[in-house]
Amino acid sequence: MKNLLDNLYKNQSIIYKSFLLAFSVFLIVYFFPTGGQFKYEIIKSKPWQYENLYAPFDFAILKSNEEISAEKSKIIETHIPYFNYDVNTGKEVKSSWQNQLNTSQDSLLINNLAISEFISGTIDEVYENGIRIKDESVNNYTIVFLIKDKVVNEVLYKDILTQEDLKPFLNLKINESDLLSIRNDLLEVFFEVFKVNVEYDKALNKNQIQSKFDQISYTRGRVSKGSKIIAKGETIEGEKLRMLRSLKNEYESQSLESSAFVVVVTGYTFLVLLSLLMLLLFIRQYRPDIYDNNNKITFIFFNILFLVFLTLLIMRLDTDYIYVVPLCILPLTLKAFFDARLGLFTHVITVLILGLVVPNSFEYMFLQIIAGIVTILTVSELYKRANLFISVVQITLVYIFAYFAFNMIKEASIAEINYNNFIYFLLSGVGLLFVQPLIYAYEKVFGLVSDLSLLELSDTNSKLLKELSNVAPGTFHHSLNVANLAEAAANEIGANSLLIRVGALYHDIGKMKSPIYFTENQTTSVSPHDELSPTESAEVIIGHRLEGIEIAKRRNLPDRIIDFIRTHHGTSTVYYFYAKQKEEEDGEVAIDDFRYPGPIPFSKETAILMMCDAVEAASKSLKEPNTQLIDDFVEKIINKQIEEDQFINANITFKEIQSIKKILKAKLNNIYHLRIEYPD
Structure with missing residues (x-):
């Protein structure tokens, strides 16, 4: 049982990938459509490349989408629309029009039966087919169905007056009468009492059109089983194309046994x-x-x-x-x-x-x-x-x-x-x-990191980097120099320059905990290490790595950036204090007490940072730098890291390391080049 659990633990990564693979395959296949598949490729206007094809079963020839669309368009064009006639509106106008008149209009009717009869007759004539709102989408000369009191009447659409049609219609009626002298008064009365009572029945018309759509036949003939559909070499077009597409559709719509x-x-x-x-x-x-x-x-x-x-x-x-x-x-x-x-x-x-x-x-x-x-x-x-x-x-x-x-x-x-x-x-x-x-x-x-996040993190005005520049300005300046060196080296060998720049900016944030213990932040010749033993000093120096990891996690830095903090010293030693301890004890000293815990770099980017960090930090000790001294110095630092197997887990080649050396030498020569003395 123990061996089984051990094997499961050792192979948990493979087991998980196998499960993920099986689960993904299951989900994809489960949601795949499982109808029949037509095994031939249909390419219009190209020769049929397969053997003669015969109908495997009876099937209908489908109409094309264009044919179906044309039939639907024709149905819409020839459709006779339905309009609702509100009988109550017409009756109300006929019965109550006199009650709506004002005093001046009322005086027209006093002792004048002819005027009253003219108005009543005109109202009857107008409401024979009713009044509608003008609609430009329907031709005025088409026939429409008018639903009046549940009875459908066929009328000319132009005979249903619109509000715009009323004035010329009424003028014509007045011209035919003997009431021309009071034309304006009559028009005022009519426009006061008339109301729209005919409207387009959207629901009914939609249902009528849909019912006609439902009656459309989507097929145009049938193909009997055993009939030849197409011969090898025949061009796929016309009726042949329609039959092939119909057969394919039939295959894909069939449910499988x-x-x-x-x-x-x-x-x-x-x-x-x-x-x-x-x-x-x-x-x-x-x-x-x-x-x-x-x-x-x-x-x-x-x-x-x-x-x-x-x-x-x-x-x-x-x-x-x-x-x-x-x-x-x-x-x-x-x-x-x-x-x-x-x-x-x-x-x-x-x-x-x-x-x-x-x-x-x-x-x-x-x-x-x-x-x-x-x-x-x-x-x-x-x-x-x-x-x-x-x-x-x-x-x-x-x-x-x-x-x-x-x-x-x-x-x-x-x-x-x-x-x-x-x-x-x-x-x-x-x-x-x-x-x-x-x-x-x-x-x-x-929990992944993209270039978008890296760009945000590279902003030196970010809260954490601002804090680093205030608390440990020397470390901040060192980080900027390392970032510039590392970015140039990454560009030279095709590594991720943005990632390594961000990693370099944050790799020493652990020094914020005790900045004065690091030489770049010391402003006087007095060092706090003078009061500590070499072992205690080494512990403080080595501790900045762990402090940096803790700060990075508290500030929610991505793991890819924290990796640079973990690995930028690898398993190297704090050699200065190790040598000092040996000098004091005059004997054997446990070197592991002065060694960083690792891990060693595991990628090109982390390896580049380790080289640039060591070279930049140590370059401050150069007294009178010149080209030869800088070249030898860079070779010595990086060769020592190679000898200590710091890069064996990183996918970086010796050729790439040589390119990085060349870049670092050139950059340091630019930084430390001597200027000519200007005369007083």
């Missing part, structure tokens, strides 16, 4: 497993530091699952919208946290997985892989908003250009290209702009 379902799911499982396994092997071979970190592996798999699920969700809504998904956010994110090569490889693997289920898989994979390559090539310094915006514009244009060129071949006609996808590409580009808040969220959830 239980035995076939198991076979399909097993096939999906093998392919998805193979794809994700290739990703893991790639990371293990070329990014071992990432492979050994389960948190980073989880982060990569989470991003893959997130984009696969988002694409599958969009497919369930409508497959036409798959290009809305900003798939290039994956290489963008991984490049921000890791590197371009891993970002592109992961993007390609994700596209291959989605290519198993998306329609027009070759077109989809071609566009997404091209866009992913452009993403990696164009996006640099993601923390600059202008760079991100320019890159998004370039990615969107490449999407549009590649899609347009691809469909020129596929459709053999510019007119038949689906231009709606251009809008989807633009929406996808807008989605890519959300990569910065997404990166911020990932940093908080997964």
Whole structure:
């Protein structure tokens, strides 16, 4: 039992990765669509490259989207609209119009029955078909259905007067009467009492149109089982194209039998497993530091699952919208946290997985892989908003250009290209702009560090660095010098210069606890070490590393920065106090009491910092520096670190170390070069 637990503990990383791989494969395959798959590629206007194809079963030939749209448009154009006639409004106006008149209007009717009858008759005539609000969308000369008291009447639309039609209609009626002298008074009466009582019935018209849509036949004929659909070498166009697309649709809409379902799911499982396994092997071979970190592996798999699920969700809504998904956010994110090569490889693997289920898989994979390559090539310094915006514009244009060129071949006609996808590409580009808040969220959830955070940390006006400059100004100046040296060395060998600059700025923050014990902060010739034994002095000096780690954790500095604090002295010794102790005791001294606890540097960046820190600190002891002295000094410091095996865990080569030496020599020569004496 103990051996089993020991083996589980030793292999916990492998066990976790195996579980993560299996769980990811299960989730992806579980949400994959499992309908039938059409095994042939249909390319319009190209010869059929396969053997003669015969109908495996009876199926209907589907109408094209254009034909369906044309039928719907015709239904809308020929639809006779329904209008509701409010009977109560007409009755109310007829019965109460006299009660609404003012005193001057009332005087018209006194002892004048003709005027009263004229007004009543005109009201009857107007409300024969009612009054409506003017609507430019309906032709005035079309027939409409007027629903009056639950009875549908067919009337000319122009016979239903609008408020604008009333005045010319009333003028005409007055002209035909003997009441021209009181025209204005009559018009005033009419406009006072008339009310709109006819309105367009939106709900009824919508239902009527929809019911006609439901009666549309989406097929145009059938193909019998055994009928030849297309022969090898025939061009895929016209009726042949319609039959092939109809057969493909029939395959994909069919539910699989239980035995076939198991076979399909097993096939999906093998392919998805193979794809994700290739990703893991790639990371293990070329990014071992990432492979050994389960948190980073989880982060990569989470991003893959997130984009696969988002694409599958969009497919369930409508497959036409798959290009809305900003798939290039994956290489963008991984490049921000890791590197371009891993970002592109992961993007390609994700596209291959989605290519198993998306329609027009070759077109989809071609566009997404091209866009992913452009993403990696164009996006640099993601923390600059202008760079991100320019890159998004370039990615969107490449999407549009590649899609347009691809469909020129596929459709053999510019007119038949689906231009709606251009809008989807633009929406996808807008989605890519959300990569910065997404990166911020990932940093908080997964504890990773991107260039955006490093840029913030590199600001010397930050609270912690301000405190360092006030409490330990000499250490702050030393850190700035080390940062400049390390950044130049990192640029020379292609390391992460921004990361190493930030690491250099914070590597000695532990000296804030007891700044006076470090020579760069001492302003007089009196040293507090004079009152301590060499062992106690060494303990204080070595302790700044642990103090720095504690301060960094309290201030929530990322682990990648704390790594520089941990490793910048490796397992080297505080040789000055070790030699002093030997001198005092005149015998053997335990060197481990004067040795930093490590760990030693484990990356190019931490190794560079160790070299630059040692060289910069020791260079202060040079009395009369010259080129030869500086060259020998740099060689001595770094060669000693090599002899003490400080770099055996770092992926840095001797050639790169030689390049770093050259940079340090050049920089120190620039710092310590002698100026000519100016005459008094």
